[in-house]
Amino acid sequence: MSDSHTTVTPSAWKERGRLHAILRLLWADKLATLAALFLILVVACAILGPWLLDGVATRQNLRGRNAPPFDLARGWAFILGGDQLGRPLLARIIVAAGNTMAIAVGAVVVSLTVGSILGLVAGWSRGWAGNLIPRLADVIMSFPSLLLAVIVLYMLEPSVANIVLVLAITRIPVYLRTTRAEVLEMRERMFVQAAQVMGASPRRIMFLYILPMIVPTLTTVATLDFAFVMLAESSLSFLGIGIQPPEITWGLMVAQGRPYLTNAWWLSFWPGLAIILTALSLNLLSNWLRIALDPTQRWRLEMGGKKNG
Incomplete structure (x- = not known):
């Protein structure tokens, strides 16, 4: 009988080493570590919450209207209190995380994809495209993003798809x-000129040589922009032109609790706290990414990791 051995390929060892290095850099910044753990919790709630707690979040119990927090007599779901219809706030916050994160992720992905492609073309082209595309961005940025979203959503149905589309358009510039600024700087570098001499097409140079170089910058911007989009969606829901009941988001929960601030502050406080903590965690993680992805500043985290080790 021959013994079976698990063979670990060099590429697998390389991936393990890379993951270990990333975790060490993250551990060197304790605030970023806490932010990452909190965001993992939020993502888990967004994915599993609607599946596990949707029935609990929508079940009405008029005897528990505006139930105070930390009253476990009604069950664990009422640890944060109940809303104006006796629905448990904890379950509703967890379920609402799904819609809030879906809108933010959708808007960031769409704006990142469209904006980076247009930026590559605008930065590389020396003809009419290089002049017209930046002017398009200037036109969009001439309108306040929240005001533009309000105007468009007044004319369209306030559905998830329309909110994602409106917020994505406002963030494309x-x-x-x-991307355009990065391309303008990189197209004069030696490796780009060498690729041109070797006969590489502009498309190949943009997507295979330049784009990978600017991905760290775009990742940092997207992480920070994620918090802005989430706050914008919450603002629209608070104004009553965002997600409409029976769907729920954190911003809509804050808006629904506004009439009860004097006698049931927890209706708006807990979803508002979720918004604040998520935005703060995204800002802390964005700051860590900016340092970790910059070779000239990464030594700060590496030195911190050695001291902690």
Whole structure:
């Protein structure tokens, strides 16, 4: 009988080493570590919450209207209290995380994709495209993003798809201008000129040589922009032109609790706290990414990791 051995390929060892290095850099920044753990919890709630707690979050119990927090007599779901219809706030916050995160992720992905492609073209082209595309970004940025979203959503149905589309359009100039600035600087570098001499097509140079170089910058911007989009969606829901009942988001929960601030502050406090902590965690993680992805500043985290080790 021959013994079976698990063979670990060099590529697997390389991936393990890379993951270990990332975790060490993250552990060197304790605030970023806490932020990452909190965001993992939020993502888990967004994925599993609607599946596990949707029935609990929508079940009405008029005897528990505006139930105070930390009253476990009604069950664990009422640890944060109940809303104006006796529905448990904890379950509703967990379920609402799904819609809030879906809108934010959708808007960031769409704006990142469209904006980076337009930015690559605008930065590389020396003809009409290089002049027209930046002017398009200037036109969009000339309108306040929240005001533009309000105007469009007044004319359209306030559905999830429309909110994602509106918020994505308002954020496209951020990625377009960032990508264009990076391309304008990189197209004069030696490796780009060498690729041109070797006969590489402009498309190949943009997507295989330049784009990987600016992905760290775009990742940092997207992480920070994620918090802005989430706050914008919460603002729209608070104004009553975002997600409509029976769907729920954190911003809508804050808006629904506004009439009860004097006698049931917890209706708006807990979803508002979730918004604040998520935005703060995204900002802390964005700051860590900016340092970790910059070779000239990464030594700060590496030195911190050695001291902690």
